[in-house]
Amino acid sequence: MVGLKPPEVPPTAAVKFVSAGMAGCIADLFTFPLDTAKVRLQIQGEVRIPRTISSVEYRGVLGTLSTMVRTEGARSLYSGLVAGLQRQMSFASIRIGLYDSVKQLYTPKGTENTGVATRLLAGCTTGAVAVACAQPTDVVKVRFQASGALPDSARRYSGTMDAYRTIAREEGIRGLWRGTLPNIARNAIINCGELVTYDLLKDALLRAQLMTDNVPCHFVAAFGAGFCATVVASPVDVVKTRYMNASPGQYRNVLSCLLALLMQDGPAGLYKGFVPSFLRLGSWNVVMFVSYEQLQRAMALARPA
Numbered sequence: 001m002v003g004l005k006p007p008e009v010p011p012t013a014a015v016k017f018v019s020a021g022m023a024g025c026i027a028d029l030f031t032f033p034l035d036t037a038k039v040r041l042q043i044q045g046e047v048r049i050p051r052t053i054s055s056v057e058y059r060g061v062l063g064t065l066s067t068m069v070r071t072e073g074a075r076s077l078y079s080g081l082v083a084g085l086q087r088q089m090s091f092a093s094i095r096i097g098l099y100d101s102v103k104q105l106y107t108p109k110g111t112e113n114t115g116v117a118t119r120l121l122a123g124c125t126t127g128a129v130a131v132a133c134a135q136p137t138d139v140v141k142v143r144f145q146a147s148g149a150l151p152d153s154a155r156r157y158s159g160t161m162d163a164y165r166t167i168a169r170e171e172g173i174r175g176l177w178r179g180t181l182p183n184i185a186r187n188a189i190i191n192c193g194e195l196v197t198y199d200l201l202k203d204a205l206l207r208a209q210l211m212t213d214n215v216p217c218h219f220v221a222a223f224g225a226g227f228c229a230t231v232v233a234s235p236v237d238v239v240k241t242r243y244m245n246a247s248p249g250q251y252r253n254v255l256s257c258l259l260a261l262l263m264q265d266g267p268a269g270l271y272k273g274f275v276p277s278f279l280r281l282g283s284w285n286v287v288m289f290v291s292y293e294q295l296q297r298a299m300a301l302a303r304p305a
Helices: 012-045 060-072 074-078 081-095 100-108 116-147 160-171 182-205 215-245 254-265 267-271 274-302
Strands: none
Touching: 012 060, 012 074, 012 081, 012 100, 012 116, 012 215, 012 274, 060 274, 081 116, 081 160, 081 182, 100 116, 100 267, 116 160, 116 182, 116 215, 116 274, 182 215, 182 274, 215 254, 215 274, 254 267
């Protein structure tokens, strides 16, 4: 498990941009069922307008996955995958692929080591910009993941493109950017939790000479990044998911969604779906960062001298 060696010439910003988008898609293909299970657990028990009665209850990660396969078929695990891949090609490319460039932009000239504050600022910046560009794909992905539990007659969209058109027609263009503020908050936090933690852990492992710059090092750093990101981002993620999936008029704003959640489920509701969130983010980070590092190196080797 050695992988490709680091290139002598650092990858360009364009190589990092493309590699990040491709790595995000690879990670989504491997972990999408866990993301769908997380969404179902987060919205379970939500009071809907109009009110509906659902007989399906989800218990735990494996229970949710098995219930979905039993009641909806195996394809339900990948409901919304097209929007998910569209999201990664724009979202991951910006927030991960441009992180190093933005970090260098914020680093004062002549400084040898980049400080934690600069890394955090770079992570917040790329995370916010990525959300602003990719929010419609996230809204459609969440809607598809959540609607799989409904009978066919109650489903709102027939396909990905129909979802974009229907949301824009019925809710206006603003509907495609529903939940942008909580999503910016979530992804700024996750970006810092993932990228900054990965950056610091990898740097620490290499400086202490505990590992070399290769796959095992990337694996350890990515796993730690996934755990940190889950702990700090779960509350915002739950609110974001519920607000994005809400029917028009269900919540006045993000704050009313948060208050409704706290009144109904208490503070523990903010960590609904924590286990699938961690399983998903942890495994997603491992697959994504290992793929990202290897894709960068493969593209650098393939580049004409």
